Amino acid sequence: MxxxxxxxxxxxxxxxxxxxxxxxxxxxxxxxxxxxxxxxxxxxxxxxxxxxxxxxxxxxxxxxxxxxxxxxxxxxxxxxxxxxxxxxxxxxxxxxxxxxxSPNFSIGVNVLFQLTEQTARLLGDDFGIEILEIHHSQKRDAPSGTAKKLFNIIEKVLGKKRIVYSREGRTEPKVKDEIGVSSIRIGDVVGEHYVIFGQIGERIELVHKATSxxxxxxxxxxxxxxxxxxxxxxxxxxxxxxxxx
CATH class of the missing domain: 3.40.50.720 (NAD(P)-binding Rossmann-like Domain)
Structure with a gap:
């Protein structure tokens, strides 16, 4: 920085x-x-x-x-x-x-925080939620501080949720109180965050990509x-x- x-x-x-x-x-x-x-x-x-x-x-x-x-x-x-x-x-x-x-000083990401709160409030528990973050291969912490804050924002709106970092080895379907958080480390990606709300037949994606x-x-x-x-x-x-x- x-x-x-x-x-x-x-x-x-x-x-x-x-x-x-x-x-x-x-x-x-x-x-x-x-x-x-x-x-x-x-x-x-x-x-x-x-x-x-x-x-x-x-x-x-x-x-x-x-x-x-x-x-x-x-x-x-x-x-x-x-x-x-x-x-x-x-x-x-x-x-x-x-x-x-702040885990992220980007103006756009902080708008993403607000949009995530509003979307969670509007959709309630009817939609499942997943969070994906992508960063460069040298980033040491995972998930990112931004992804953690996105989870906390959703949990504050919808109540206590169970965070799931990987589905490897799991054989049961996703349950309603779970929010999946996934991390990718590759190349020189400055930072990308996706908040995905979905139910049968439709999906809403909130996305922020930092290129510099x-x-x-x-x-x-x-x-x-x-x-x-x-x-x-x-x-x-x-x-x-x-x-x-």
């Missing part, structure tokens, strides 16, 4: 990039970036920044969040793969600082502008989009 986001931030007249963080020993350490340079120690840039943006991994994100909360900075988090316990820790930190968290990481980066810019004057709290892209309208 950094390679897509950095050039965009540098183009914004109302933003200033003061540094970046990479792992210890990374070849980009000490490379100039914006008004600062890439470092291995997040603490070394805390005095210069107002907002931190992170797309890393759960372990690194939680360690960084502790530093950011102590410094009372604002935090935009797009890391996926958190456990429910880890998410609870992040939400607890939002009592101290403002946090915008710029789609996510544009959403992050909107989140940066959203959070700059917000009090402590846990925010999502739904609030960011609401402020845009």
């Amino acid at each position: 950094g390679s897509a986001l950095v050039p965009l931030i540098l183009e914004q007249p109302d933003m200033e990039l003061v540094g970046g963080v990479e792992t210890v020993g990374h070849p980009l350490i000490d490379t100039p970036i914006g008004k600062g340079k890439i470092v291995a120690d997040l603490k070394s840039v805390m005095n210069d920044c107002d907002i931190c943006v992170e797309f890393t991994n759960p372990t690194a994100s939680l360690a960084h969040l502790a530093i950011i909360a102590q410094a009372k900075k604002r935090y935009i988090l797009g890391t996926t793969g958190f456990s429910s316990e880890q998410m609870a820790r992040i939400e607890q930190r939002s009592k101290e600082i403002p946090i915008v968290y 990481r710029l789609a996510f980066a544009q959403g992050v810019l909107k989140a940066i502008r959203f959070i700059k004057d917000k009090p402590a709290g846990f925010y999502g892209m739904e609030q960011v989009l609401a402020q845009m309208s």
Whole structure:
């Protein structure tokens, strides 16, 4: 995400990039970036920044969040793969600082979230539901954070559902309270998500395809502008989009 986001931030007249963080020993350490340079120690840039943006991994994100909360900075988090316990820790930190968290910052995907909620509400339990996500072969977590959120949205509307990640070895028909979630990892696919509602004789498919990481980066810019004057709290892209309208 950094390679897509950095050039965009540098183009914004109302933003200033003061540094970046990479792992210890990374070849980009000490490379100039914006008004600062890439470092291995997040603490070394805390005095210069107002907002931190992170797309890393759960372990690194939680360690960084502790530093950011102590410094009372604002935090935009797009890391996926958190456990429910880890998410609870992040939400607890939002009592101290403002946090915008989303598994997907694409504007289109966040419209997909809303359409999925509306469709589930209209169709009720009469239609079966399947979720399919496709990403590049280097993506580590499966299913994607976006697919998990789509499942949670449907479950919030229709009540408790049983998630089924694979039908391999199953010999019984699909039952009404199941939602299948499938993952494909191949090539350089940026991200595709399908929510399929079906019954005998008809099918509705909600589809979002990202062809460039710029789609996510544009959403992050909107989140940066959203959070700059917000009090402590846990925010999502739904609030960011609401402020845009």
